[in-house]
Amino acid sequence: MHGFGGPEVLRLEEVPVPEPGPGEVLVRVHAVVLNPPDWYAREGMPDIPPELRPSFQLPLIPGTDVSGVVEAVAADVSGFAVGDEVIGLLRFPTVLQSGAYAEYVTAPASDLALKPAGIDHVHAAALAMSGLTAWQFLIELGHDHPSPFQEAQHRPMALDSGTTVLVNGAAGGVGHLALQLAKWQGARVIAVASGAHETFLRDLGADEFIDYTKERPEEVVRDIDLVLDAVGGPHSRRFLRTLKRGGSLYPVYFGQFDDEENAKLGVTVTAVTVRSSGAQLTELGSLVDAGRIRVAIDSTFPLAEARAAHERAAQGHLQGKIVLTVA
Numbered sequence: 394m395h396g397f398g399g400p401e402v403l404r405l406e407e408v409p410v411p412e413p414g415p416g417e418v419l420v421r422v423h424a425v426v427l428n429p430p431d432w433y434a435r436e437g438m439p440d441i442p443p444e445l446r447p448s449f450q451l452p453l454i455p456g457t458d459v460s461g462v463v464e465a466v467a468a469d470v471s472g473f474a475v476g477d478e479v480i481g482l483l484r485f486p487t488v489l490q491s492g493a494y495a496e497y498v499t500a501p502a503s504d505l506a507l508k509p510a511g512i513d514h515v516h517a518a519a520l521a522m523s524g525l526t527a528w529q530f531l532i533e534l535g536h537d538h539p540s541p542f543q544e545a546q547h548r549p550m551a552l553d554s555g556t557t558v559l560v561n562g563a564a565g566g567v568g569h570l571a572l573q574l575a576k577w578q579g580a581r582v583i584a585v586a587s588g589a590h591e592t593f594l595r596d597l598g599a600d601e602f603i604d605y606t607k608e609r610p611e612e613v614v615r616d617i618d619l620v621l622d623a624v625g626g627p628h629s630r631r632f633l634r635t636l637k638r639g640g641s642l643y644p645v646y647f648g649q650f651d652d653e654e655n656a657k658l659g660v661t662v663t664a665v666t667v668r669s670s671g672a673q674l675t676e677l678g679s680l681v682d683a684g685r686i687r688v689a690i691d692s693t694f695p696l697a698e699a700r701a702a703h704e705r706a707a708q709g710h711l712q713g714k715i716v717l718t719v720a
């Protein structure tokens with residue numbers, strides 16, 4: 394990217410192979426995944442007030458989620474060797490775009506995990522940001538970095554067979570993995586999505602399905618323990634009325650809430666900003682290898698067609714992840 398704008402600002406160019414710094418490895422990329430921050434960055438984050446807007450240095454190579462093979466290792470790295478197949482969400486959110494739409498990318502070793510053996514690079518890459526987001530919201534935050542958006546630390550609610558979880562946006566990247574993690578914990582899960590995703594979500598274990606194009610979930614469910622709203626944003630507040638006292642709402646994309654209203658209803662609203670974690674990706678990978686969760690792919694495009702992949706993303710209604718393949 395030499396400038397900000399629509400998908401047309403993505404151009405394929407030859408650049409030098411990057412060199413790993415201390416604590417890093419060089420990864421030969423096989424698959425790289427599209428995530429919402431990629432198009433927020435591509436657009437230059439126009440929705441964020443200028444004083445809060447992160448600055449991106451141009452030219453920029455987007456991409457954070459990668460699956461590939463270790464090509465070189467810095468002298469101080471011990472956990473990985475040349476030839477290892479690895480996956481990672483790279484440097485997030487310290488750096489919002491880490492140059493993964495490429496044939497080679499450098500990666501902090503602490504952000505990497507060995508690729509789950511039972512799946513290919515396309516599916517493995519797709520686990521990174523979405524899987525870590527679902528994990529850090531639902532299972533374990535795994536760090537004590539303060540959040541820029543809330544004072545209290547996010548502490549995931551304990552889930553078991555007595556818990557009912559509603560996942561809104563259940564067919565998307567975060568949603569379909571969150572649904573499966575909640576099922577793995579034993580919870581009863583209500584999935585909300587457009588009707589085309591019903592069979593897919595029931596196959597993943599959804600106990601109930603609500604087609605939001607036919608009925609409003611906030612009008613048909615009550616006494617929910619936890620809503621994970623993977624759509625989030627300004628409309629997330631409508632889910633407060635579906636919660637029982639003591640319940641929680643996790644808006645994955647931040648919305649506007651009123652502390653007084655939350656206190657009156659006896660509910661908690663809490664969120665996280667996902668962080669890179671090789672250790673948590675290892676745990677997610679073992680769930681994949683054990684057949685407990687599966688990663689869905691919406692579509693794949695060759696790296697050279699990143700623009701078409703971003704155009705697909707802009708159409709919405711994703712079922713799983715969009716992945717770029719690198720020859």
Ligand SMILES: NC(=O)c1ccc[n+]([C@@H]2O[C@H](COP(=O)([O-])OP(=O)(O)OC[C@H]3O[C@@H](n4cnc5c(N)ncnc54)[C@H](OP(=O)(O)O)[C@@H]3O)[C@@H](O)[C@H]2O)c1
Binds near residue numbers: 605625664665711
């Ligand atoms: N807090 C964090 O650290 C963090 C991390 C990752 C992502 N996020 C944010 O989380 C959001 C979701 O990310 P994602 O990667 O999962 O996106 P995604 O893959 O695009 O999924 C969004 C899903 O929501 C569904 N949807 C759209 N409108 C809906 C509605 N009104 N009601 C119910 N479902 C609706 C879409 O399909 P249908 O409409 O066909 O059902 C789609 O499957 C993004 O805003 C992203 O920025 C935040």
